[in-house]
Amino acid sequence: xxxxxxxxxxxxxxxxxxxxxxxxxxxxxxxxxxxxxxxxxxxxxxxxxxxxxxxxxxxxxxxxxxxxxxxxxxxxxxxxxxxxxxxxxxxxxxxxxxxxxxxxxxxxxxxxxxxxxxxxxxxxxxxxxxxxxxxxxxxxxxxxxxxxxxxxxxxxxxxxxxxxxxxxxxxxxxxxxxxxxxxxxxxxxxxxxxxxxxxxxxxxxxxxxxxxxxxxxxxxxxxxxxxxxxxxxxxxxxxxxxxxxxxxxxxxxxxxxxxxxxxxxxxxxxxxxxxxxxxxxxxxxxxxxxxxxxxxxxxxxxxxxxxxxxxxxxxxxxxxxxxxxxxxxxxxxxxxxxxxxxxxxxxxxxxxxxxxxxxxxxxxxxxxxxxxxxxxxxxxxxxxxxxxxxxxxxxxxxxxxxxxxxxxxxxxxxxxxxxxxxxxxxxxxxxxxxxxxxxxxxxxxxxxxxxxxxxxxxxxxxxxxxxxxxxxxxxxxxxxxxxxxxxx
Amino acid sequence: xxxxxxxxxxxxxxxxxxxxxxxxxxxxxxxxxxxxxxxxxxxxxxxxxxxxxxxxxxxxxxxxxxxxxxxxxxxxxxxxxxxxxxxxxxxxxxxxxxxxxxxxxxxxxxxxxxxxxxxxxxxxxxxxxxxxxxxxxxxxxxxxxxxxxxxxxxxxxxxxxxxxxxxxxxxxxxxxxxxxxxxxxxxxxxxxxxxxxxxxxxxxxxxxxxxxxxxxxxxxxxxxxxxxxxxxxxxxxxxxxxxxxxxxxxxxxxxxxxxxxxxxxxxxxxxxxxxxxxxxxxxxxxxxxxxxxxxxxxxxxxxxxxxxxxxxxxxxxxxxxxxxxxxxxxxxxxxxxxxxxxxxxxxxx
Numbered sequence: 036x037x038x039x040x041x042x043x044x045x046x047x048x049x050x051x052x053x054x055x056x057x058x059x060x061x062x063x064x065x066x067x068x069x070x071x072x073x074x075x076x077x078x079x080x081x082x083x084x085x086x087x088x089x090x091x092x093x094x095x096x097x098x099x100x101x102x103x104x105x106x107x108x109x110x111x112x113x114x115x116x117x118x119x120x121x122x123x124x125x126x127x128x129x130x131x132x133x134x135x136x137x138x139x140x141x142x143x144x145x146x147x148x149x150x151x152x153x154x155x156x157x158x159x160x161x162x163x164x165x166x167x168x169x170x171x172x173x174x175x176x177x178x179x180x181x182x183x184x185x186x187x188x189x190x191x192x193x194x195x196x197x198x199x200x201x202x203x204x205x206x207x208x209x210x211x212x213x214x215x216x217x218x219x220x221x222x223x224x225x226x227x228x229x230x231x232x233x234x235x236x237x238x239x240x241x242x243x244x245x246x247x248x249x250x251x252x253x254x255x256x257x258x259x260x261x262x263x264x265x266x267x268x269x270x271x272x273x274x275x276x277x278x279x280x281x282x283x284x285x286x287x288x289x290x291x292x293x294x295x296x297x298x299x300x301x302x303x304x305x306x307x308x309x310x311x312x313x314x315x316x317x318x319x320x321x322x323x324x325x326x327x328x329x330x331x332x333x334x335x336x337x338x339x340x341x342x343x344x345x346x347x348x349x350x351x352x353x354x355x356x357x358x359x360x361x362x363x364x365x366x367x368x369x370x371x372x373x374x375x376x377x378x379x380x381x382x383x384x385x386x387x388x389x390x391x392x393x394x395x396x397x398x399x400x401x402x403x404x405x406x407x408x409x410x411x412x413x414x415x416x417x418x419x420x421x422x423x424x425x426x427x428x429x430x431x432x433x434x435x436x437x438x439x440x441x442x443x444x445x446x447x448x449x450x451x452x453x454x455x456x457x458x459x460x461x462x463x464x465x466x467x468x469x470x471x472x473x474x475x476x477x478x479x480x481x482x483x484x485x486x487x488x489x490x491x492x493x494x495x496x497x498x499x500x501x502x503x504x505x506x507x508x509x510x511x512x513x514x515x516x517x518x519x520x521x522x523x
Numbered sequence: 524x525x526x527x528x529x530x531x532x533x534x535x536x537x538x539x540x541x542x543x544x545x546x547x548x549x550x551x552x553x554x555x556x557x558x559x560x561x562x563x564x565x566x567x568x569x570x571x572x573x574x575x576x577x578x579x580x581x582x583x584x585x586x587x588x589x590x591x592x593x594x595x596x597x598x599x600x601x602x603x604x605x606x607x608x609x610x611x612x613x614x615x616x617x618x619x620x621x622x623x624x625x626x627x628x629x630x631x632x633x634x635x636x637x638x639x640x641x642x643x644x645x646x647x648x649x650x651x652x653x654x655x656x657x658x659x660x661x662x663x664x665x666x667x668x669x670x671x672x673x674x675x676x677x678x679x680x681x682x683x684x685x686x687x688x689x690x691x692x693x694x695x696x697x698x699x700x701x702x703x704x705x706x707x708x709x710x711x712x713x714x715x716x717x718x719x720x721x722x723x724x725x726x727x728x729x730x731x732x733x734x735x736x737x738x739x740x741x742x743x744x745x746x747x748x749x750x751x752x753x754x755x756x757x758x759x760x761x762x763x764x765x766x767x768x769x770x771x772x773x774x775x776x777x778x779x780x781x782x783x784x785x786x787x788x789x790x791x792x793x794x795x796x797x798x799x800x801x802x803x804x805x806x807x808x809x810x811x812x813x814x815x816x817x818x819x820x821x822x823x824x825x826x827x828x829x830x831x832x833x834x835x836x837x838x839x840x841x842x843x844x845x846x847x848x849x850x851x852x853x854x855x856x857x858x859x860x861x862x863x864x865x866x867x868x869x870x871x872x
Contacts, residue, residue: 140788141718142711142714142715142718142788143714143786143787143788144714144717144718144787145786164718165718165719166718186664187664187668189662193661193662194661197635197639198662200639200668200671201635201639210848210852214848215848216846216848216849216852217846217849218849220784220826220827220828221785221786221826221827222784222785222786222787222805222822222825222826222827222828223631223632223636223784223802223805223806224625224636224675224784225784225827225828226828226830226842226843226844226845227842227845227849227850227853227872228672228675228676228680228853228856228871228872229625229638229671229672229674229675229676230672230849230852230853230856232638232668232671232672232674233667233668233669233671233672235668236664236667236668237667237668240667241667251718253717253718253719253720253721254720255720256720276579276580277579279579279580279581280578280579282602282603282692282693282695283692284691284692321720321722321739321743322720322721322722322743322746322747323746324740324742324743324745324746325722325739325740325742325743327742328740328742328743329740381658381660381661381662381663382660383577383580383582383659383660384579384580385577385579385580410662413660413661413662414580414660414661414662415662448658448659448660449658449660449663450658450660450662450663450664450665451665452663452664452665453660453662453663453664454662454664455664456664457664457665457666461665465665465666468665468666469665469666470654470655472652472653472654473654473655473656473666476648476652476654476669476859476860477666477667477669479858479859480667480669480856480859481667482855482859483852483855483856483858483859484852484855495666496666
């Protein structure tokens with residue numbers, strides 16, 4: 036960063052391209068931007084910019100590039116890994132004013148929108164045409180589509196409908212040098228290397244997204260859910276595997292363990308069976324014929340897998356009631372404890388039961404309670420660790436516990452993040468999942484877009500120095516240093 | 524297989540050190556379109572076999588030299604399939620070549636492309652580095668998505684060694700319907716139906732006939748048949764195989780075959796020599812002697828791009844020109860993985 040420029044000089048220079056009130060420098064104005072959804076990390080930015088046009092974004096980035104000023108882009112700030120955590124000596128580029136839905140083409144089933152548009156607002160805008168935007172992260176009422184692309188967000192319907200990556204056709208973005216690029220096309224593929232795939236999930240490290248063209252899907256005519264209770268996690272895990280093995284791709288396949296079920300029940304009274312050690316919610320959607328067929332097959336599998344109770348949603352109200360507990364699981368767990376820490380790892384589904392058992396063991400070792408919710412269909416696990424930040428050392432112990440869970444995910448062939456991103460939160464665990472050479476490739480890929488490393492520095496990709504200091508162990512091709520030792 | 528891996532790695536390392544070009548060789552089934560240069564070959568046909576296949580995970584990990592037919596046979600035994608329905612273009616097609624070429628077949632518009640089904644890769648890059656990206660799970664956002672970057676890169680960023688793919692259950696029931704229509708009516712119908720909750724799995728338009736494949740639970744397919752009308756044609760499976768393999772009439776024309784990837788509802792492009800339209804209107808095959816720039820301009824105006832697929836020089840495949848800023852980034856990416864430009868010279872940027 037250029038040491039010769041003061042905050043006032045930079046603010047004055049940037050003000051020439053921005054409308055009045057779009058450059059914030061007073062600490063009280065900066066305060067709302069000091070954290071994102073991962074509130075354990077806070078940092079006041081040097082200044083906040085609120086551009087409204089692509090040309091303004093280009094001017095800002097060009098200026099910051101010339102003066103070596105770091106830039107962190109931010110959407111709605113709902114991310115859970117600290118990806119939008121500000122830089123103390125950098126500008127925070129808020130994309131919140133890019134609120135326009137620019138074009139809807141109902142026949143081609145696409146919508147061209149600005150990055151600050153909320154995920155749910157897209158589905159709401161196209162609902163009269165019988166269409167919707169499929170990825171539905173739990174924060175969908177608030178999170179922005181630009182942030183969704185940056186994080187490659189998922190949701191509860193990923194197994195059937197894919198991630199953000201599978202539902203975006205084209206992205207316009209501005210590089211750190213201020214140059215405009217278009218990745219992807221209105222067609223199903225584009226020329227050159229697949230940079231659209233690369234920018235999706237790049238956590239704001241490659242370019243600033245200024246426009247997104249998404250694919251829209253026809254709204255299913257009908258959706259129905261089954262609630263199934265099990266007295267044993269293993270039986271529930273087996274039921275999940277059987278559903279998939281029998282050729283069914285449910286629209287949603289969610290699991291909660293006993294503690295999460297009881298917390299959710301106490302909170303929203305969804306009539307979940309309190310004696311259950313695991314509850315599965317299986318949803319089917321499509322035409323009425325498809326749904327009836329699939330529901331019948333799923334019920335048979337759940338019965339054969341030893342479910343102690345099976346309930347069908349009889350109407351839309353009951354279906355939403357089944358989901359209410361699952362969707363409220365986080366706040367419900369939040370009522371049990373002053374603080375909780377949400378983890379986001381993915382594992383191959385068949386390791387579900389052993390991984391959960393190991394998590395319970397670790398819970399006892401660390402002396403911290405844990406409740407588990409799980410996108411069982413795609414192997415994405417969200418253990419919630421309960422802790423009290425006011426107690427000396429408890430947050431540190433929680434972070435250590437969380438780190439161990441993520442390492443366990445890698446050990447069984449999974450990943451340290453299924454949908455929340457690496458950000459600042461999981462940067463150490465990147466040293467476990469990737470070799471020094473692979474991390475070097477990530478850094479070089481970043482440099483291919485941003486040679487000075489000014490976009491969202493310090494996030495997502497650790498330096499080798501950081502890995503060495505942290506002392507993480509990289510498990511190469513699933514070959515553990517002592518393969519003869521049992522790991523559960 | 525470890526010894527073979529090692530020898531392939533040694534071959535790349537020495538080619539890198541000596542700055543000698545190396546061409547990555549698979550089954551050669553796509554050489555009519557893309558053919559790398561170089562006297563030395565990295566023979567991927569040696570590196571074959573299934574690394575891991577768990578039907579209940581819907582995930583398959585295979586070595587890149589494994590033949591597409593072997594993979595399809597294996598999946599078929601478990602009632603599963605490659606969702607993107609890749610063309611083979613010859614009996615020796617490998618999964619590595621298929622992904623390097625980024626080829627998808629008739630089901631693409633409904634379920635996704637080759638790239639969409641890739642979960643992870645292990646590659647040897649142009650420095651001979653053994654690198655793994657992505658993984659064997661469906662949801663994974665750790666690190667940049669380098670695995671999907673490899674799809675369609677023609678092996679210019681590295682030799683694919685192992686790939687993990689999401690697979691799909693085979694639909695229990697399929698049928699094909701046909702209508703007589705003009706091109707304009709067919710484009711309108713394909714787009715409208717794709718916006719309705721119907722179990723469409725493929726569409727084609729050729730010589731005044733629109734054909735639609737429906738796949739799914741039998742009750743759902745039958746309900747859709749009632750809704751759509753049209754005439755059931757018994758030769759459906761054979762037809763979609765001909766479309767996939769480009770053995771349908773018109774594909775063997777003497778004129779150059781162009782692939783125009785456009786917005787699905789773009790109106791008819793107005794070129795003579797239309798061979799076939801598929802993917803709900805998004806993919807239009809045209810056999811034409813028109814100047815490349817003319818076809819490329821038309822595709823671009825229709826929201827996409829054009830490339831020469833058959834009848835060109837496979838050592839210098841004619842793609843769509845890239846914008847200078849993007850070209851620069853493409854070149855930088857190539858530098859990351861193959862700084863000495865030894866892999867598949869003549870292809871890519």
